[in-house]
Amino acid sequence: MRELTYCFLFQTTSENVTRRIALRPLGTPFAVSSSRLDTKAISNRFLKSPLMQTEQYSTSQFARDVDTCVRKCPNESEVLRWIKPLLEKLVRSPGSVPAEAFAPRKDRFAMNLIHMPRDERFSMVGGVWHPGQTTPIHDHLTWALIGVYDGEEREALFRRTNDGSNPKIAKIEKVSEKINTKGHVTVLGNRGIHRVDNISGKPTTSIHVYGRDIGHAERHSYDPVTGEISRFVSRYCNVLRDKERF
Ligand SMILES: [Fe+2]
Numbered sequence: 001m002r003e004l005t006y007c008f009l010f011q012t013t014s015e016n017v018t019r020r021i022a023l024r025p026l027g028t029p030f031a032v033s034s035s036r037l038d039t040k041a042i043s044n045r046f047l048k049s050p051l052m053q054t055e056q057y058s059t060s061q062f063a064r065d066v067d068t069c070v071r072k073c074p075n076e077s078e079v080l081r082w083i084k085p086l087l088e089k090l091v092r093s094p095g096s097v098p099a100e101a102f103a104p105r106k107d108r109f110a111m112n113l114i115h116m117p118r119d120e121r122f123s124m125v126g127g128v129w130h131p132g133q134t135t136p137i138h139d140h141l142t143w144a145l146i147g148v149y150d151g152e153e154r155e156a157l158f159r160r161t162n163d164g165s166n167p168k169i170a171k172i173e174k175v176s177e178k179i180n181t182k183g184h185v186t187v188l189g190n191r192g193i194h195r196v197d198n199i200s201g202k203p204t205t206s207i208h209v210y211g212r213d214i215g216h217a218e219r220h221s222y223d224p225v226t227g228e229i230s231r232f233v234s235r236y237c238n239v240l241r242d243k244e245r246f
Contacts, residue, residue: 113236136195138221
């Protein structure tokens with residue numbers, strides 16, 4: 001599966017691409033196509049995994065299944081309907097995700113790129129929240145699935161109550177909040193808005209799938225008090241330098 005673009009090797013085999021991405025100004029298109037990545041030099045660690053020799057559902061098999069799904073399903077609801085049980089199966093399979101996908105950060109939650117096909121039709125990310133770490137209230141501007149692999153996360157879902165005519169201010173309201181534990185999969189359409197944090201005493205790990213190159217997509221965070229909308233590009237923790245801010 002030569003498209004598998006696993007994380008840390010970006011930094012060691014494609015430093016120019018990494019640097020170019022890191023310096024890209026907010027709001028400009030992602031100019032570096034994945035075809036410029038040195039994919040021949042990117043080894044496929046998953047295919048070498050012993051997990052491939054067993055009945056275990058692996059990240060590489062999951063990535064192949066998702067790839068098939070996004071190209072065959074006619075719309076967002078079908079994509080979500082088909083991928084949800086696959087992600088549930090993945091996060092419930094012991095040892096299905098390599099530990100490297102969950103490399104943490106001390107200063108913020110971590111989002112590590114696991115896989116993205118050449119045409120960037122979707123991205124697969126390993127997320128890590130240490131105790132006390134939180135996201136802002138944010139959107140993805142694409143479909144998203146988030147499956148809890150280990151630990152527990154608190155997730156609050158929001159909805160926008162105004163018409164969106166003001167690009168700088170939004171009225172949002174919380175519609176639910178709950179604790180998600182291992183095996184739970186959240187499904188969000190392209191209008192989904194949420195916040196995820198870890199109020200437990202242990203790290204939380206999760207697998208995320210998005211309908212675009214989520215690390216290089218400009219999207220929004222929302223101030224729950226003032227309603228102010230901010231733009232941000234999240235990037236990937238394992239592709240970019242640690243000093244990059246969220
Ligand atoms: Fe999110």
